[in-house]
Amino acid sequence: MEIKRIAIIVGVVLTGAMPALAQGMFWSFPYATSGYAEGVSDNGVVSGSGDGAGGFFIWTAGGGLEAIGGNPPGNGLGGQGKISNDGARVCGNSTDSVTGLSELSLYEVSTGTWTPMGGIGGSSGAETSSGWSISGDGQSVVGLGWVDGGTAHAVQWDEGVGLYDLGSTVAGQSTRANGADLDGNVVCGWQDGNGRQGAVWVDGVQELIWVEAGVPAQEAFAASDDGEYVTGIGYGDFATPGNAYRYNTVTDVYEVVPNLAVGGEQNMAGAGITAHGSTIVGGTWPLGPASWGKAVIWREGVGTMLLSDYLDEMGVAYPTGYTFNFASDVSSDGRWIIGWGGSGFFADENFVVYVPEPVLFADGFESGTTGEWDLVAP
DSSP, X not given: OOOOOEEEOOOOOSSSOOOOOSSOEEEEEEGGGSOEEEEEOTTSOEEEEOTTSSOEEEEETTTEEEEXXXXXXXXXXXXXXXXXXXXXXXXEEEEOTTXXXXXXXXXXXXXXXXXXXXXXXOOBTTBSEEEEEEOTTXXXXXXXXXXXXXXXXXXXXXXXXXXXXXEOSSTTOOEEEEEEOSSSSEEXXXXXXXXXXXXXXXXXXXXXXXXXXXXXXXXXXXXXXXXXXXXXXXXXXXXXXOOEEEEEXXXXXXXXXXXXXXXXXXXXXXXXXXXXXXXXXXXXEOSSOGGGSEEEEEETTTEEEEHHHHHHHTTXXXXXXXEEEEEEEEOTTSOEEEEEEESSSSOOEEEEEEOOSOOBOTTSOXXXXXXXXXXXXX
């Protein structure tokens, strides 16, 4: 696979007015009025879903919360509310007016409309397919399509092409796509048959991810815009905390993203990754949901640290005693980080932080500027 060069153009927030952001900022809003924050664009538009009630939503610092409808995950439906880099398109689910079934769908922010994209021939309950992620350019949506009532395959919809089956390399076993790169050429997720083994599809061809020979990696959640890296989850046990990972789709090298040296919990996931794969956000947590854990950030050449410590380092102020439980996504330039937190042990709201410090890459361009980035690690 050829490593791509990406032109990054600064966009504007599409909903509401964006306040001037000359310094680090913090916002929060409760689950009860929205759902879970799952995606963030390079211009600070947050997207997410209501987990069985309330539909999908978008949020901006200037415009606040806006319900956008659709069929959120829960009650037998899957999916996530992820967003394109420019904040113009959101993936998720909506109902096909002909079949009455829920399908992988695309939401256009400018028109306020959902478009269902079909399925691959099967259904399960009220669902034929579900949208789990969107490419950075908004031209591809990936997720899950039902082959029959018990088996599902990773699927991909491309602008001008339509929905197609990414298949399974293990007969009779399911797959799902969780993430995509900038243009949809690299897709990541899982393959059943050896647990939910991490998998990538490069130009539609599946590769399984291995920690080492004979040891499968766990599912992958997100891909860098350049398509070179994906990140995912690692499960530990009571004695040994798990580690997240960064997998190089070009060299097929699995790299450990280590858990916290102090306070690392049983499980650790990388949930969001920047354009070049040099920064990963996620969390570490014990038995139970990730919202019971500690949000973390890993930076190449720096290592893993608590998200709160990183925000302190970057001069981002937030409420005294605030708990960052899990970071669910990061914008491609690393300036926006979202997730789940609150004032107690258990997360009960979404947080949004803006980090103004530019991220420097090897060719000297700063994140957020107009220009062409050389896709090499800093």
